[in-house]
Amino acid sequence: MDCDIANFSSESLKKLHDVIMPCACETKEEELFEIISHVESDENPLYFAKMIPQTLKKLAHKKNRETFYDWAKRIDELKFADSARRDEINSLIGEKVNEVKKNSGDSVQHVRRIVAPDNLKL
Secondary structure (H helix, E strand, O other): OOOOHHHOOHHHHHHHHHHHHHHOOOOHHHHHHHHHHHHHHOOOOHHHHOOHHHHHHOOOOHHHHHHHHHHHHHHHOOOOOOHHHHHHHHHHHHHHHHHHHHHHHHHHHHHHHHOOOOOOOO
């Protein structure tokens, strides 16, 4: 069946929207969680693995510093049934993820060094 969304009525588009929206990730953290879930469990994870560097990059901001580091660590610890799969994914995205961490880390680490600890009494 050939289906052209341009021919959908407004009512049909509204129904489609109502069905799709609960499936959408609301945050980049949710998006990374879903992507990593597919990378670790799918038969062919390469499609999803390619999304990791760009999605991680979107978290690379000083306001997300802890979250960024948590997800970068989680990506470094991806789990696979066999080492061949891990090597394949690493060769595909490893350099890009390291580049995101390096480029983002400068501003994130700078902020980390100058922020006073919570228990500091002034």
